[in-house]
Amino acid sequence: MTTYIGAPTSRIDGRTKVTGEARYAAEFTAPGLTYGSIVSATIAKGHMTSIDSRAALAVDGVIAVFTHENRPPLANTDQAYKDDVAPDGSPFRPLYDDRIMFNGQPIALVVAETPEAAQFAASLMQVKYKEEAHVTDIYQLRESALPVNAASNPTPPKTRGNPDQALTTAAVRHRAEYFVPIGYHNPIELYASTAIFEADGKLTVYDKTQGVQNVQKYLCSVFGINPDDLRIMSPFMGGGFGSGLRPQFQVVLAVLAARELKRSVRVMLTRAQMYALGYRSAMIQRIEAGTNTGQTLDVITHDAVTVTSQYEEFHRQETGWSGLLYKAPHAKYTHKLVRLDLATSSSMRGPGAATALFALESAMDELAIKLKLDPVEFRLRCYSDRDQNEDKPYRSKALRECYRQGAESFGWSTRNPEPRSMRDDGDLVGWGMATGVWQALQAKITVRIVLSADGRAEVACAVSDIGTGTYTIMAQVAADTLGLPLENITVTLGDSTLPHAPVEGGSWLATSVANGIVTTAEAIRDELLSLANQIPSSPLANCSTGDVCLVAGCLVSKRDRSCFVSLADAMRQGKVDRITQEKTTLPAENHTHANNTHAAHFVEVKVDEELGVIRVTRAVSAIAAGRILNTKTASSQILGGVVWGIGMALHEKALIDHAFGRVMNANLADYHVPVHADIQDIKVIFVDEPDDSNPLGLKGVGEIGIIGVAAAVANAVYHATGKRVRELPITHDKLLGP
Numbered sequence: 001m002t003t004y005i006g007a008p009t010s011r012i013d014g015r016t017k018v019t020g021e022a023r024y025a026a027e028f029t030a031p032g033l034t035y036g037s038i039v040s041a042t043i044a045k046g047h048m049t050s051i052d053s054r055a056a057l058a059v060d061g062v063i064a065v066f067t068h069e070n071r072p073p074l075a076n077t078d079q080a081y082k083d084d085v086a087p088d089g090s091p092f093r094p095l096y097d098d099r100i101m102f103n104g105q106p107i108a109l110v111v112a113e114t115p116e117a118a119q120f121a122a123s124l125m126q127v128k129y130k131e132e133a134h135v136t137d138i139y140q141l142r143e144s145a146l147p148v149n150a151a152s153n154p155t156p157p158k159t160r161g162n163p164d165q166a167l168t169t170a171a172v173r174h175r176a177e178y179f180v181p182i183g184y185h186n187p188i189e190l191y192a193s194t195a196i197f198e199a200d201g202k203l204t205v206y207d208k209t210q211g212v213q214n215v216q217k218y219l220c221s222v223f224g225i226n227p228d229d230l231r232i233m234s235p236f237m238g239g240g241f242g243s244g245l246r247p248q249f250q251v252v253l254a255v256l257a258a259r260e261l262k263r264s265v266r267v268m269l270t271r272a273q274m275y276a277l278g279y280r281s282a283m284i285q286r287i288e289a290g291t292n293t294g295q296t297l298d299v300i301t302h303d304a305v306t307v308t309s310q311y312e313e314f315h316r317q318e319t320g321w322s323g324l325l326y327k328a329p330h331a332k333y334t335h336k337l338v339r340l341d342l343a344t345s346s347s348m349r350g351p352g353a354a355t356a357l358f359a360l361e362s363a364m365d366e367l368a369i370k371l372k373l374d375p376v377e378f379r380l381r382c383y384s385d386r387d388q389n390e391d392k393p394y395r396s397k398a399l400r401e402c403y404r405q406g407a408e409s410f411g412w413s414t415r416n417p418e419p420r421s422m423r424d425d426g427d428l429v430g431w432g433m434a435t436g437v438w439q440a441l442q443a444k445i446t447v448r449i450v451l452s453a454d455g456r457a458e459v460a461c462a463v464s465d466i467g468t469g470t471y472t473i474m475a476q477v478a479a480d481t482l483g484l485p486l487e488n489i490t491v492t493l494g495d496s497t498l499p500h501a502p503v504e505g506g507s508w509l510a511t512s513v514a515n516g517i518v519t520t521a522e523a524i525r526d527e528l529l530s531l532a533n534q535i536p537s538s539p540l541a542n543c544s545t546g547d548v549c550l551v552a553g554c555l556v557s558k559r560d561r562s563c564f565v566s567l568a569d570a571m572r573q574g575k576v577d578r579i580t581q582e583k584t585t586l587p588a589e590n591h592t593h594a595n596n597t598h599a600a601h602f603v604e605v606k607v608d609e610e611l612g613v614i615r616v617t618r619a620v621s622a623i624a625a626g627r628i629l630n631t632k633t634a635s636s637q638i639l640g641g642v643v644w645g646i647g648m649a650l651h652e653k654a655l656i657d658h659a660f661g662r663v664m665n666a667n668l669a670d671y672h673v674p675v676h677a678d679i680q681d682i683k684v685i686f687v688d689e690p691d692d693s694n695p696l697g698l699k700g701v702g703e704i705g706i707i708g709v710a711a712a713v714a715n716a717v718y719h720a721t722g723k724r725v726r727e728l729p730i731t732h733d734k735l736l737g738p
């Protein structure tokens with residue numbers, strides 16, 4: 001029975017959020033709460049020769065100042081700082097020693113009775129440095145970039161065919177370089193941790209994170225704490241986008257201070273300090289592609305250079321999307337890393353793919369133009385029903401349908417292919433399109449359900465709801481699988497003491513937790529059946545577990561709906577007033593088929609030719625992502641992704657002053673993101689894509705919304721103006737002039 005699954009259900013936590021009842025990490029409090037203010041390094045590389053806390057300590061209300069000189073003992077191996085999603089290398093260790101590895105690195109924590117005292121005192125810290133030469137410009141080290149470690153995961157897929165040869169014989173060839181600058185996640189909620197020092201000396205930490213258990217494990221390892229003495233809570237999150245996949249340094253500092261002072265401590269970052277966390281790596285990409293005489297792709301090569309820190313090797317599988325998406329007998333990928341004096345780069349919404357597809361989908365547009373083919377037509381000619389990197393077929397891939405429905409809804413067929421041919425009231429009009437592709441994954445998860453005789457159920461799992469709607473989809477799936485009304489379901493999440501969950505990321509969480517609920521609900525059903533069948537002459541006496549389902553508060557025979565036992569009667573028979581089941585669900589085994597989500601984005605821009613002002617006036621995104629659990633929250637998720645894609649195309653760029661190795665626009669006034677005036681008409685379409693890779697047929701919609709959008713905008717700008725901009729963001733200056 002699916003009353004709720006698939007329905008456009010409003011967020012069950014919506015009211016709590018809009019009324020301000022929902023509390024975020026910096027909003028929890030405790031008697032005698034103290035406030036920590038972080039002091040940040042002002043050089044990019046070197047070490048501190050002195051750090052003087054005297055003036056800070058003299059401020060009224062200041063309780064303590066922690067630096068590398070007086071901090072308590074911390075784990076002394078870098079392995080102890082590895083979290084669940086840490087890349088290769090040696091993680092950053094806050095307040096560990098006098099070394100400075102990036103500008104903005106936390107070097108001291110000032111704790112005071114009030115936030116104002118802490119902040120003021122932090123400004124009085126006297127730090128002397130011995131500076132070393134630093135490099136923060138990817139172009140400066142591009143030539144000496146090193147191939148990604150072959151033993152690390154993920155690495156670029158293997159070469160296919162003979163790409164060098166194929167390029168020399170290609171009928172039509174395209175070769176170009178594309179650039180995406182460093183970008184920041186910029187969630188509206190600032191990173192914060194409130195560490196509550198409980199009466200028994202245990203700590204409860206309200207932390208902004210995408211994975212409470214990841215943070216708990218990490219802190220236990222760093223501080224040598226028993227897991228029973230440290231509870232991490234994250235009931236709500238005001239945006240993460242990947243910045244909260246790894247534990248962030250403020251939680252280390254809050255816990256360090258709370259343990260030392262035996263008091264509760266809150267540490268919240270400033271907006272500027274948010275730019276010392278991870279970021280989306282800059283990416284220099286070169287695409288070389290050739291077509292055959294049949295006007296289809298014959299060969300594609302994709303070379304990428306991305307950024308990591310001096311101490312870790314973060315990268316994703318950036319290049320392989322090229323040879324995955326389009327049929328090409330010959331393909332080659334290389335990926336090199338540049339080590340800069342910055343914090344380690346990190347996952348940011350569709351990591352790897354959002355940047356890679358800007359290059360790939362721009363290149364496909366450029367090739368289509370050379371071939372005088374419609375961009376959709378060219379992509380259809382190159383359509384692949386297999387994942388060629390893995391040489392596996394798809395169980396489902398409804399990308400063709402995305403192209404068809406997206407184009408139809410957009411009105412693509414009336415497009416005049418000639419650049420600068422379409423105008424509206426003096427503005428140049430451009431229509432562009434691009435494809436998106438992302439992974440569809442499932443992770444191991446444990447879900448607990450407690451079902452009461454009164455027909456209420458509590459579903460619990462240590463997942464996070466990073467704003468995507470996890471509370472709601474969990475309630476929907478539980479309601480349907482337990483046969484109860486949605487309002488009878490309570491969802492508990494964001495607490496490290498709950499059953500095991502992976503971090504919320506990679507677009508894998510909805511698939512994982514929803515199928516996890518199905519498994520546990522089946523165990524509940526089975527237990528109810530065994531109770532029901534203890535009833536003398538039970539109407540379900542002849543039923544085995546697969547023959548019954550839960551509907552409207554009853555256990556019902558699937559064969560004969562008139563045979564049923566109510567939950568209340570079954571529990572009364574068993575002399576229980578509740579049933580508890582906790583089950584672990586492993587990812588569905590799948591060695592034979594590839595599993596991806598896809599998108600087709602269509603974008604209209606209008607360009608004021610004299611000023612170079614670009615406006616995205618319309619966008620249609622058609623998404624194929626298996627079964628959609630909630631068309632309302634899923635639509636919102638895609639819409640947000642498209643907005644990000646517009647920001648990536650037109651606005652976003654970290655401006656680093658390489659002389660100081662410092663982000664100069666570390667605030668939301670100077671780091672431009674789209675505002676309401678930039679966003680007009682966006683339509684989201686979900687195409688039908690039945691899939692049986694997991695019991696519910698889910699693929700996840702967390703990230704696919706952004707992937708490809710920047711290229712669709714760039715392609716539309718080309719169509720409007722005849723100017724091909726291969727370096728993001730497409731700002732006015734790049735359109736003006738020759």
Ligand code: MOS
Nearest residue numbers: 241242349505506
């Ligand atoms: Mo996502 S970038 O895995 O939060």
